[in-house]
Amino acid sequence: MIKFTINKAAFQNALRITKQAIGSKVAIPALTKLKIVVTTDGITLVGSNGQISIENFIPADNKDANMVIEGEGSILLEASFFESVVSQLPEIVLEFTELEQKQVVLHSGKSEITLKGLDAEVYPRIQAISKETSLKIKVGLLKALFTETVFAVSNQENRPIFTGVHLQVINGNELKAVATDSHRMSQRILTLDESNLSFDVILPSKSINSFKNVFTNDEEEIEIFINNSQMLFKNATVSYYSRLIEGNYPDTNRLIPKESDYNLDLVFDVAELRHSMERARLLTTQTANGTVKLTFNGDSVVTTANSPEVGSVHEEVSTLEQTGSELAISFNPEYLIDALKVIKSPEVRIRFISNVRPFTLQPKNDEEGFVQLITPVRTN
Numbered sequence: 001m002i003k004f005t006i007n008k009a010a011f012q013n014a015l016r017i018t019k020q021a022i023g024s025k026v027a028i029p030a031l032t033k034l035k036i037v038v039t040t041d042g043i044t045l046v047g048s049n050g051q052i053s054i055e056n057f058i059p060a061d062n063k064d065a066n067m068v069i070e071g072e073g074s075i076l077l078e079a080s081f082f083e084s085v086v087s088q089l090p091e092i093v094l095e096f097t098e099l100e101q102k103q104v105v106l107h108s109g110k111s112e113i114t115l116k117g118l119d120a121e122v123y124p125r126i127q128a129i130s131k132e133t134s135l136k137i138k139v140g141l142l143k144a145l146f147t148e149t150v151f152a153v154s155n156q157e158n159r160p161i162f163t164g165v166h167l168q169v170i171n172g173n174e175l176k177a178v179a180t181d182s183h184r185m186s187q188r189i190l191t192l193d194e195s196n197l198s199f200d201v202i203l204p205s206k207s208i209n210s211f212k213n214v215f216t217n218d219e220e221e222i223e224i225f226i227n228n229s230q231m232l233f234k235n236a237t238v239s240y241y242s243r244l245i246e247g248n249y250p251d252t253n254r255l256i257p258k259e260s261d262y263n264l265d266l267v268f269d270v271a272e273l274r275h276s277m278e279r280a281r282l283l284t285t286q287t288a289n290g291t292v293k294l295t296f297n298g299d300s301v302v303t304t305a306n307s308p309e310v311g312s313v314h315e316e317v318s319t320l321e322q323t324g325s326e327l328a329i330s331f332n333p334e335y336l337i338d339a340l341k342v343i344k345s346p347e348v349r350i351r352f353i354s355n356v357r358p359f360t361l362q363p364k365n366d367e368e369g370f371v372q373l374i375t376p377v378r379t380n
Helices: 006-022 079-088 139-150 205-214 270-283 333-341
Strands: 003-008 033-039 042-048 050-060 068-071 073-078 093-098 103-108 113-114 135-138 164-170 174-180 184-191 198-206 220-227 229-233 240-244 265-269 294-296 301-307 311-319 321-324 329-330 347-352 359-363 370-374
Touching: 003 006, 006 033, 006 042, 006 050, 006 079, 006 205, 033 079, 042 321, 050 205, 068 174, 073 079, 079 229, 079 321, 093 359, 103 135, 113 184, 135 139, 139 164, 139 184, 139 205, 139 220, 164 205, 184 333, 198 205, 198 240, 205 229, 270 294, 270 301, 270 333, 270 347, 294 359, 329 333, 333 359
Parallel strands: none
Antiparallel strands: 003 068, 003 093, 033 042, 033 073, 042 050, 050 240, 093 103, 103 113, 135 220, 164 174, 164 198, 174 184, 184 370, 220 229, 229 240, 265 321, 265 347, 294 301, 294 329, 301 311, 347 359, 359 370
C-alpha cells in the first residue's frame, strides 16, 4: 500500500497543474477524481475530463520534492477536496499513508486528516499515442502562435470546427495556425528548424487555454505527437493530451486578398489606434448595430460612432503612412481591438479593397507569416 513523504509546495504545484484537466461536470463520475500512482521511480498524478488529460510525474530524485517512498500502489481521491486539504496543511512536509479499504491518512505537523478513496481500476485509461515521430518546439513560440490566433475562434457550439484552431505542417518545415468565426480570421505561420511530423488537425480552444497554464517555462522545448483523435504535448515530466475536433476545416487561403486587390494602404501606431477604438467602443455598446465608421478622404482618417441615446464620438487618427483612394467603411470595433492586442510590433499596416470586402492587418515590416482579416458591416 501507498506510503510516502513529500515537500508540500512541490506536491501542491504538481496538483495545480494536473487539476487543469479535471472538471466537475463530466459524464463519468471517476473523472472528478485525481488518480495517484506511486512506484519506486516516483509519483504520477493523473487528471482528465474526457477532453483533456494530464499525466504529471514527480521523479523520486526531484530535489525540490525531497521525497521518501516507502510503499507503492494507486488510488483515486476527490480532486477539489484533496487539493483544498493539502493547501491547508500546517507544515512544509506531508506524509501520505494508505490504510485498509482505500482510506488515506495525511499527517503534517500536529494535523491528521483521514480521507476516503476509490480503487484506481475504475479510472478510464488514457489512449496511448505512438512516439515514433514528433515535432519539437519551444513553449514560448507555441504560446505566441496560440495567442495570435485563438481569440478569433467561434463560441458557437453548433459549428464545432470553428471553435478550435486549425493547425497544419506545410511545406515540410512550417507550422500554420488559423482561426475564424466567419466574421474575422487570424493566421500565423512559424518556420520550424525541422519536423518529421506532418499533420492537419483542429485543436479545441479550451485545450489551448489550459495549455498556457500547464507549460509555464517559455524557454523549454516540448515534443508534439499525434494520432487520429488526439494530440499530445510532452516534456520531461508532464504529458498533456487533448482530443481533436473532427471535421474538415475550410480552405481559408482563398480569403486572403492578392496584393493587386488593395486600393488603400494605411500604417498606424498600434497603441494610438487601439485607444481610439476603445473610446469609440464606449458608444457602440449602446447601439443596436454596434459599429464604428472609419473615413479616409485623402488627407485624414476619422473615426465616428453614434448612439441616439448617449451621444457621438468624432476623432481624427494620425497615420504614419498612407496611399490610396478615398473610403468609408463600418465595422465592429471589438474585432479591431482584439486584433491590435496581439500585434507585438509598434506599427500596423491595414489595407482595404472596398467598403464591403474584408480588410487585412499585418505588423509593419513583418514577414507574411501573420495576417488578420476583419469583415465590414453594411450600413445604410
